[in-house]
Amino acid sequence: MNKFTISGSPHIKSDESTKKIMYGVVFAMVPAMLVSIYFFGFQAIRVLVLASIASLFFEWVIQKYLIKGPVTIDDGSALVTAILLAFNVPSNLPSWMIIIGALIAIGMAKMSFGGLGRNIFNPALVARVFLLISFPVQMTSWPKPEGFSIGLSDATTGATPLGIVKEGLGAGKTMSQLKPEIPTYIQDLMGQMGGSMGEVSAIALILGGLYMLWKKIITWHIPVAMLGTVVVFTSILWGIDSEHFADPVFHLLTGGMLLGAIFMATDMVSSPMTHGGQIVFGVGIGILTVLIRVWGAYPEGVSFAILLMNAVVPLINKGFKPKRFGLKPAVSKKS
Amino acid sequence: MGSKKESNFLNMVLTLSLVAIIAALALGGVYVVTKAPIALAKKKKLEAAIKKVLPEFDSISTKKFLPPGGGDSLTFYIASMKGKTVGSAIKTYTMKGFGGRIDIMVGMLNDGTINNTAVLSHKETPGLGDKMDIKKSDFSVQFRKKNPSSFKLKVTKDGGDVDAITAATISSRAFCDALTRAYDTFESQQANLNLDNK
Amino acid sequence: MEYFVIIIGSIFVSNIVLTQFLGICPFLGVSGKLSTSIGMGGAVLFVITIATMFTWLMQHYVLNPLGLEFMQTIVFILVIAALVQMVEIILKKISPSLFQALGVFLPLITTNCAVLGVAILTVQKDFNLLEGVVFAMSNAIGFTLAIVLFAGIREHLDIMDIPKQMKGMPIALLTAGILALAFMGFTGLV
Amino acid sequence: MNQLQNFTKGFIKENPVFILLLGMCPTLGVTTSAVNGLGMGLATTFVLVMSNLAVSLIKDFIPDKVRIPAFIVIIATFVTIVELSMQAYTPALFESLGLFIPLIVVNCIVLGRAEAFASKNNVLSSIIDGLGMGLGFAFALTLLGSVREFLGGGAIFGLKVIPGDLMLVFVLAPGAFIVLGYLIAIINRLRKA
Structure with a gap:
């Protein structure tokens, strides 16, 4: 084993820098957290707390008793996964399902691969897709954001804007007929729309993204490539037929688009190493997202698209590896 | 014995032919033996589906009609009791299922009222779309004794009278589509069905 | 449009490996390295297309007219086994370079259930010859896509420190x- | 090796699925329920035993060069016999196993045992080997089917243990890979202990 000379991304040199980055991400998620608590009330706190406790607990148990290695639950990575998981589910999801989600994210998607830095797929997204396919009813009953409430009783539920458009177009309606049913762009920006906890407010997410850019936790390449592709692709469709395709602004502001572009596609473990690779990665996510949103059976495609492109990352990294002088472009000179 | 046969050309051809002949004979034998039971099993399945969707009958005649909207022809099993028609079991289909084609047997009384339905084959998602099967949920019960002339074969979301399966609107729509195809064909072929309407 | 549905459907929506579970053995067995997985994909593409063409002709011009549909399994597997042999011999003569690239994979393909599976599915789905060939090729492309993606990931996993209980097959399956x-x-x- | 060891090796020590990692397509494809897994396992067992028997009987008459084609014909014959019989007598199971019944013919276990064992051993040993391997395969498929059926629908062998659906993903394609992956990991660990 020459694991000391070759290792996958990210090339983290010390625990301290991991910690700094991870807690930076947590801090960047605070605005979105506050918005979700404001709109979904006590339920949002329940989901956030439960996801965090469960994720940290599973990480601790697995590191201590199954892998029998050092316990690193204080490096913040499990907390980031937990908050992202909470952001990706409806606020009224039953507690036991949140715990299952945490087990899948930490136990299956992260620890089975050996822990932080080795996972191929974004843990929170694996858990989200797992939950979506396992519990389709509960994962698609979105409580309406109605301002802070202390109650734990079921809030009224409604569809997400994407769901309304997909259903409506599927039933043969046109975009102008659907206009009154979907929220205005101002509401999208603030967060007054049905959806997963963390994805509702565009402003809060953008604030977090700007903070991470400023702190150099992320670079602009992936989000800009991804969002740019979505804008171009949907503009073309919208330009061809504005009655049967939603406009680009709608696509940008609704669903998990911004949450995915800013916080999940940029996850440095499961994204490409070079900037060139990151742009290819972002463009791929953008194209797949629009394909699934417009023609697929699921109204939202961001999480599927990111997972699919996660699988392509090893190939992208190969293609964009800085070539060493004199090395033939042969493919199989490993091990 | 003990040592293997040499691999010369004659040997190889002979052995292979012999093996092939024995295999063919064995297969032919098994085919003859199982032919009748296989036909019976298929007939039983079809009969069970027809029985499920229609009132009691003693004889059946089969006819095929093209649906007015185009597409493959539908098979009508027109059932009668003591010389009087009691209804038709229509083998209908839809291509609009989540997993593609769905085949459904619909029993229609002489006035077009749906007596009962039975899903013959589908590839819908387990736990969601497969709830159209009576074994999985009561979804299909709502169609019993409803006449499509007054009961709109559309899900409530599209302005119809059908309560869709939770989180499986596509499958529910497909189910309605298959039933509509059967009903439309039934209506358009009234003259050729020779039903005892009175 | 019809062909578009077949192509997208077989490559992505019902991917032969990831949703139909055909060709799992080579998918897990030959996906250790990127170069071999590409070679395997090419060989499968080649054989599946030819095999589907031949089995379709057998079914429609020999088995159906003679009422021998029940012999489908035995006839198809023999056609495939013979074809693989022939392809091997012909390739060796005509294109030694292609033979070098695909040769080692050819014997493995006889027992690749994707080949027999696609041949049977083509008959079951009532495709005409051209549709059948498009269906076969799309499935082979779907197989190649899956195995190449997977090989990329496995090369990457090889240099990772995977927990020892998960090493090898478990992590591959996961x-x-x-x-x-x-x-x-x-x-x-679609 | 005595016959008892010969018989039991297929269950644990050389289990075709968990240890030898053969026959993965039907293993993943049909195990949406315990009954399907068991049905597929038994059908394969029949083919294994019969083809082992036939191969060991005629092994001395077959020239080496046409060995494999002859084996394939023999196996395909027994597969077709299973196909026809299931269609006649267990039509429901035949339908739910679908494509994977004819595909027994390309199951590496069957040809593998014919080539590696039956063509070198006497009739009795070959039958016992086929039986042991087949039942080991059936055991693995039933176990996998039970786990998936339970996690996916809260039932075992069709009997509801927990009301309602559990995690649907386990009866779908991804669940097959995930459950088998973890089962093999657990078995690897148990073997080392």
């Missing part, structure tokens, strides 16, 4: 599972 999860996003695309 990765395939998550990949299958991601492919579910394509549901309903």
